[in-house]
Amino acid sequence: MTKNSSGELIxxxxxFLYQEAQxxxxxNYQGWLDLFxxxxxxxxxxxxxxxxxxxxxxxxxCDRSMLExxxxxxxxxxxxxxxxxxxxIRSVSNVLVAQQGSMxxxxxxxxxxxxxxxxxxIHAGRSEYSLRVANSDFLIQKKKVIxxxxxxxxxxxxxxx
Amino acid sequence: xRQSINYDDLVRPDAVHGSVYTDPDIFADELQRIxxxxxVYVGHESEIPNTGDFKRSTIGxxxxxxxxDKQNKLQxxxxxxxxxxxxVCQEDCGNANRFRCEYHGWTYDLHGTLTGIPYEDGYNNxxxxxxxxxxxxxxxxxxxxxxxxxxxxxxxxxxxxxxxTMDQIDYFCDLSPCGEVLVQAGSAKLVYNGSxxxxxxNSIDGYHPNFTHQSFFKTITRMTGAKIDTxxxxxxxxxxxxxxxxxxxxxxxxNHVSQRKDARLHGLKSTSWGRKYYDDMVAAHGQKRAEDVIxxxxxxxNIFPNLVVLGQQVRTIxxxxxxxxxxxxxxxLLKDVPDELNTMRIRQFEQFYSPHGGGxxxxxxxxxxxxxxxxCTMDPWLIFQRGLHREEQLPDGTVRxxxxxxxxxxxxxxxxxxxxxxxx
Numbered sequence: 016m017t018k019n020s021s022g023e024l025i026x027x028x029x030x031f032l033y034q035e036a037q038x039x040x041x042x043n044y045q046g047w048l049d050l051f052x053x054x055x056x057x058x059x060x061x062x063x064x065x066x067x068x069x070x071x072x073x074x075x076x077c078d079r080s081m082l083e084x085x086x087x088x089x090x091x092x093x094x095x096x097x098x099x100x101x102x103x104i105r106s107v108s109n110v111l112v113a114q115q116g117s118m119x120x121x122x123x124x125x126x127x128x129x130x131x132x133x134x135x136x137i138h139a140g141r142s143e144y145s146l147r148v149a150n151s152d153f154l155i156q157k158k159k160v161i162x163x164x165x166x167x168x169x170x171x172x173x174x175x176x
Numbered sequence: 177x178r179q180s181i182n183y184d185d186l187v188r189p190d191a192v193h194g195s196v197y198t199d200p201d202i203f204a205d206e207l208q209r210i211x212x213x214x215x216v217y218v219g220h221e222s223e224i225p226n227t228g229d230f231k232r233s234t235i236g237x238x239x240x241x242x243x244x245d246k247q248n249k250l251q252x253x254x255x256x257x258x259x260x261x262x263x264v265c266q267e268d269c270g271n272a273n274r275f276r277c278e279y280h281g282w283t284y285d286l287h288g289t290l291t292g293i294p295y296e297d298g299y300n301n302x303x304x305x306x307x308x309x310x311x312x313x314x315x316x317x318x319x320x321x322x323x324x325x326x327x328x329x330x331x332x333x334x335x336x337x338x339x340x341t342m343d344q345i346d347y348f349c350d351l352s353p354c355g356e357v358l359v360q361a362g363s364a365k366l367v368y369n370g371s372x373x374x375x376x377x378n379s380i381d382g383y384h385p386n387f388t389h390q391s392f393f394k395t396i397t398r399m400t401g402a403k404i405d406t407x408x409x410x411x412x413x414x415x416x417x418x419x420x421x422x423x424x425x426x427x428x429x430x431n432h433v434s435q436r437k438d439a440r441l442h443g444l445k446s447t448s449w450g451r452k453y454y455d456d457m458v459a460a461h462g463q464k465r466a467e468d469v470i471x472x473x474x475x476x477x478n479i480f481p482n483l484v485v486l487g488q489q490v491r492t493i494x495x496x497x498x499x500x501x502x503x504x505x506x507x508x509l510l511k512d513v514p515d516e517l518n519t520m521r522i523r524q525f526e527q528f529y530s531p532h533g534g535g536x537x538x539x540x541x542x543x544x545x546x547x548x549x550x551x552c553t554m555d556p557w558l559i560f561q562r563g564l565h566r567e568e569q570l571p572d573g574t575v576r577x578x579x580x581x582x583x584x585x586x587x588x589x590x591x592x593x594x595x596x597x598x599x600x
Contacts, residue, residue: 059532061362061364061530062362066362068522069515069519069522070361070515070518070519070522071361071362071522072361072362072363072364072507072522072525072526072530073526073530074364074526074530074531074532075526075530075532075533076523076526080399081523081527084395084398084399085395085534087395087398088391088392088394088395088534091391091394092391093390093391093394094391094534094538095388095391095538095541095542096537096538096540096541098541132544166268166365167365168365168366168367168502169364169365169366169367169531170366170367170368171537171540171541172531172532173531173532173537176532
């Protein structure tokens with residue numbers, strides 16, 4: 016997958032993913048939202064079979080306007096499942112990059128340790144991105160978050176993923 | 177042996193003692209007296225449409241397999257090998273033609289009949305016909321909802337539900353022109369550190385939304401301009417006790433106010449798929465019933481002890497421990513309607529009820545807080561007094577209060593008390 020991607024491109028993508036991880040760990044909701052393109056799709060599926068999200072529920076399936084509302088609700092501070100907010104530290108690894116014309120397809124693994132209510136939880140998963148090159152940086156057109164516990168009973172996962 | 181608990185000391189007409197959420201002995205009694213003795217919801221027919229389809233679930237904490245046998249009949253089998261008790265089915269759902277215990281290889285068919293024992297000549301006089309997987313004594317159905325009773329039931333399911341409750345299930349199913357819902361779009365599963373009764377109390381609580389869910393309502397207002405006053409202290413929406421501990425948030429009067437009714441019907445008919453749905457509904461149910469069902473918008477109810485039918489979803493509550501509960505929320509699609517309508521139901525479901533959505537986790541947060549709070553045993557009573565002075569008995573025998581009143585929780589708790597005393 017990486018054979019067409021230059022070392023320089025991979026480095027820039029990794030740097031972008033690390034910035035995204037930092038924004039999520041900082042609960043910087045607006046900063047994270049700003050990484051997304053005006054037309055975008057954000058999807059956390061809830062089944063391993065990749066079923067059609069128009070016929071099957073997801074953990075979240077958003078276009079840009081729904082994502083904005085989702086984030087605004089968190090910013091306003093009366094979302095009690097994030098009051099107090101989660102603290103988290105996440106690592107991003109196994110970054111694979113493939114350039115498709117003006118688009119860049121990326122997959123990366125993540126491991127996030129989250130602390131809330133005196134309870135520490137670990138969530139692992141893989142994220143798939145379609146990035147658009149914009150000026151000297153990237154914008155997310157698509158992000159799909161595939162949790163390891165995709166179809167398991169979920170505890171509070173209302174922090175950014 | 178432990179002392180028996182005097183339940184009269186724990187549930188008053190207007191208050192409940194904190195120990196009912198924490199005491200392991202009470203939890204053990206609940207499993208025996210509520211879950212192992214009465215009607216319990218186990219699943220919906222549409223979840224296992226084909227021969228061999230199965231789904232794992234529980235009755236209380238007892239593991240069951242819900243499956244469809246070769247005669248197209250539904251079966252509920254306890255998921256426990258008759259030999260040495262290992263579970264015989266591991267997957268949450270799937271399709272199978274038999275269940276095999278992987279510990280020693282005992283095999284059962286879809287009726288639960290024991291069909292194979294490895295090295296059978298090592299047993300002397302073992303009667304295989306007596307060693308089928310155990311089953312509840314009785315299964316009954318109402319509009320696709322499957323209920324099981326472990327002993328022979330004292331009253332039929334229809335008697336246990338009662339007409340006001342069945343009327344509400346009808347509202348939910350009649351949103352489809354052919355009257356069928358399909359629980360086939362997956363489910364969201366949540367766990368929390370609190371008693372299962374907290375979810376039951378909350379599902380039909382019309383007092384909390386303006387506070388717990390203020391961030392969600394603000395979002396709706398921002399998106400649509402609609403101001404949500406359904407749950408205000410002077411709202412004409414209500415709560416109802418339907419009998420047998422079943423309870424209801426009653427939006428009928430509120431939604432039928434002419435400007436809301438007109439807006440809803442007009443909005444629906446403004447798209448081509450909405451128009452088709454409206455026409456199909458009128459053709460199937462007649463205009464009066466069709467408009468009533470669409471305007472009221474299904475139902476919002478609890479069926480004691482473990483089923484919630486609400487908006488576009490079917491919710492199953494599974495007690496795990498006194499302070500641990502699993503909740504499975506599944507959107508119900510409508511049969512024979514335009515795809516756009518079902519996709520809209522799925523997206524609406526996710527907005528509020530998914531594990532990353534904007535509503536249910538704010539409820540769950542409150543359950544965790546209550547469970548922590550009841551560790552304080554000084555002044556142990558939780559107050560369920562709201563609106564006791566103003567509730568009224570309706571001609572159909574149901575009891576109605578204003579939407580913020582605790583009429584529904586009182587009814588649930590009085591039924592809980594009755595069952596805990598009667599089923600000793």
